[in-house]
Amino acid sequence: MESLNLLTALAHVNVEQGFFYVLAAIAIPLAYGVVFDRNVIRSGFLLIGVFATIAGLFFLLQAQFLGLSQILIYGVGITLVIVIALMLTNARQETGMNPALPANVGLASFVSVLVFTTIYLSLRSAEDWPLKNESSLSLPPNIEMIGKHLMTYYALPFEFASILLLAALVGAVMLSKAEPASLANAGDEAEQAVDGTDRV
């Protein structure tokens, strides 16, 4: 593994820190975009970017399995569902408007700044983090570790999670099932709409 030597050597030169800041500098604007972009569908796509950068952070933290799951489940699965939901609902209604409810803006910014300050101050004030010194490079691949844990100590929560997913699936299907009556009078309405439009 000649080539790997270089990578491990580079890893010691605090590249990790630089990567972290680059990822953070991508994640924060994207997160702002998610909240503030006037086009909701666009903010849906930006959310994918946020998740991708967070997956990058996971890779930095040596959590390869979680990073990959993040890409697989969050980055692609959940966000795509969100984007599709956005496209199915009428996103045009909102574009061009201020995405925020005006009455809440002041309060919300106050609360969010407060939350950040609280968390940050509590982080700073904590003196004795129970840090461990084991280098995680020498450990077995974390996918094995996770698998072992899920099958032994955490078997019960694991099962519960699967039941939760099943329940969510069934619930979602029940909720979003279209009632057949609602489609009945769509035809004449459509006709009206076509008649009324420009036929250029």
Added chain:
Amino acid sequence: MKDSKASCRPEEARDEADGGLNMISRASIHVVAYATAAVAITVLFLGGQLGQWIELAGLSVSRADQIGFLALVVMGLVSCSFGGSRLGVMITGTIAAFIVLTAHQELAMVRYLSLGAVLFAIGIYGMTVSRNAIRMLMSIELMINAANINFVAFAHWVDPLHIRGQLFAIFVLTVAAAEAVVGLAIVLALYRNMSTVNMEKFNLLKW
């Protein structure tokens, strides 16, 4: 076509009506943002000196940090020029504040936790403020992810042997998936009945 525009108008009118408080909050955001932007520019210009000062103060800062500063501020400025004035300034300000608050930290873990806090705060803001129900759901996802960063960071530094934080993150992932699915189904069902996803219109349970 005209009707839909007319339907927007009352909201805009109300926008102006209770703009008093709004204006103040906007102004305060401007002040904060410009202040942090100024700090960021100072960091940019000082470059190496800042690192020396920090080292003089007994803290250590590596070369990579300085490169990080530079990249960040440049990116902030770029996003500023892209994203229009106010948002750009806010982004730059946040990034700059984030760097200033975390760059001199001894513990790398605190950086990650702080980033989690930033994203969490943004998520809270979005969740409180969003007009669109789906955007609200997205903000919740953002918050959940911010929490996940913390879990993984703790797993890396506090519990590297049994990476239990990662396990917890997996469970969070599962729950988030379920939440997203059910939430979106509810929003779609609401949309089918009310034909809008505007949170202001969801007032069936008035009291």
Added chain:
Amino acid sequence: MVPEMTEELRANKLKTDEMLINMGPQHPATHGVLRLILKLDGELVKHCEPVVGHLHRAQEWQGQNRTWFQYQALIDRVDYLSGMFTSWALARAAEKIDDVKVPLRAEYMRVIVAEMNRLTSHLLWLGTFGIDLGAMMGLPFYPFREREELLDLLEAIAGQRMMFNYIRIGGVQNEAPPGWFARLFKFTGSFPDRIDEYEAILSNNPIFLKRTKAVGILPRKLAIDYGVTGPTLRASGVALDLRKVKPYSVYDRLDFAVPVCNRDGDTYDRYMCRIIEMHESNKIIRQCIEQIPGGTADVLREKRKACSACGKANCPHCGGDLAIMVKKQNAGLRVKAGEGFAAVESPRGVLGCYIISTGSDTAYRIKWRNPSFSNLAVLPELLLDHQIADIMAIFGSIDVILPDVDR
């Protein structure tokens, strides 16, 4: 531009966001320049409005301003895939007014070339139908291989591959070149196997069946109400084929079946109808070759060489029914005063021509009854509540030629 709904409309009726989409006139699968204004709910078609006329060339008006001789050549362009039938309808209407008795040999020649043309038309339809269903590269070329052979034969006899101008008022243009009948006979011998080949690709293909069965069902009554004709009508269970119902030319002397589906037809039935029709056309061509008075062109030519009395009206080899043309074909071609209507069964349905003539070298008024136009009219009914992908399957299966619609 999507129509914006008023708030009340939205609240009362609209359940999911609908989308207005223009399919055509520059869409790869609208077989020409048809424009469909579609209202989609997701993938479902909620409303469809065909907009025709992008290819309007005033064919009727031109008939009144061109001499008969010119118009004969022009009218092939109306339905460019089956030009024989348009010229045949024109010729029959004019002959009716003119009181011309077309020689029997010419009638046989007309049936042969017309059925060949029916085959080429159906083969092209089969290929493009495959493309419509997404068999992008695979299907079209097998039918086109056979179509190519037929077109070569038609070119040999008419001098043209598409705009034949072969059937004229008073007969057909010319006698077949040497060896033509032999080639055609050989082709008809192998053709049924080729049809089986297409069927092997399509008829039992599960994806094809899924895409066509129970898709675009055209009820019998609806088809009659809209004036649908041709295989599209017969697939819906109405046994209307002019060749059987009102035999013209020599069809009453030939033995062939007309495929009729005994239930309301779906896309698959329309496909099957045309496949069987190709078998029947093939049969007709073979019978014609066997029955044609005077034998094949080569035989006749030999007989004429050996005959001493040739050139006389009562010669058994060249006079009477063995001629192929009874009117002079030149700029002086005229039709007597009067009016007449004649219809033929084209690959797409009943193709009718109505002529009022004043005896001059142009027609006074010409009106066409084109099958594609009536068949297309039923499309919005068929598409309702089908998916986007079905648009192409259904539209392909009713086999519309846009110049035939717009004229």
Added chain:
Amino acid sequence: MNSAVFEIGKFARLTLLWLCIIFGAVWGVSWSIGVLLPAVILSQSGESGRFWAQLLQALVPVVAVALFVPLNTCYMVLAERRLLALFTVRKGPNRVGPDGAFQTVADALKLLLKEEITPRGADLLMYTLAPVIFFAPSIIGVMPLLAAVSGNHPLFTPVNLPTGVFYILAVSSIPVVGVVMGGWASNNKYSLVGALRSAAQAISYEIPLLLSIITVCLLAGTLDFVQIADNQRGSLLNWNILGGGALTHLGIGSPWWSIAAALLLAACCILLFALYVICACAEVNRTPFDLPEAESELVSGFNTEYSGIKFAIFFLAEYTNLFIVSTFAAVMFLGGGHAPFPGLEDACISGLRGLLAAWFGACTPFQLGWLVNSLVNPATVSQVFWIIVKSYALVWFASLIRATLPRLRIDQLMDYSWKRLVPLALILLIAVTFLKELV
């Protein structure tokens, strides 16, 4: 009949020509920057050049992939066009270069020189970003495959992730984001419908795909590519498609239930392979699942509005993805770089070794032996040869499917996935684990 044989001969010639070009270029460049240049640097500047030598060596996989992807796409497009022509009694591209060998190169050049058009009302950022997001995963996805293809050759092992399989699966799910993004940003309703279809399709076919891969991983007991390929060493019977060695354990004295289980396991694995092929076809938008870009319905689906280099990037990525899933199948099911019969592989290697020895024994004025041996390792060459043969065979099979089948409708597509494939995948997952224990 004769002409068909003639055309097949031409196709074989084209394939040989292109394989020489692709692998010659990749080998030449990798050899020069991975072996030759570092050796020169080290001999010139000694220890101080060590960093640069290592950097060059670390760059080898990147450069190799960057060369391989476009060249390979050129060949694949050409091969597909020639094959489709063969299947549909046509001639296919036969003008540019010998037998049309460089038609795709000409096409690529044309695409690069074409004007890029951005439709009015398009979201420019997303519109530009979409091809990149579509393309990046295919480059990243090739990387861990390199290790498997080259038999874990040290130069081509950039990231030997122990979870290579999972890595590929995660990465290969990204392109659909690009599709949705591009379709939405083009401001074209056909594109939007194509994008929505694509999203629905990708999400629903990912589940059986993942399940089938998970089943194979259970069978192999690892998520590591190289190990999975190594487990299938030996003969055809050891391949995962035939139960991963279950059949070879059978002796004369084995009990009847063990024999039955092994046979059943083999049958299950063949089904599993079929399942994988179907889902992979759907994942990379191949006929009969090419709904996102259904030409006869949606004009060209999500890439209707793209032109010039952006379209070229979409095109490139599509074919690279096809190649990735084919190679993936070759590694997971078809024994990776191992020959179907044990004797064949040994014969390959020893023959090659003999050839090399003869060649370099004859001319060793520069003592090139070690240099050559460092990259023309006979075992590696045999490995690459077999894996490439298998993956191209799958690619050709995809062309055959494309020439044969019509396209499914979107609701049928979803039905097929959720009602047939997912249950089948679950049943196979359980059956394979159960039978594996039984054998």
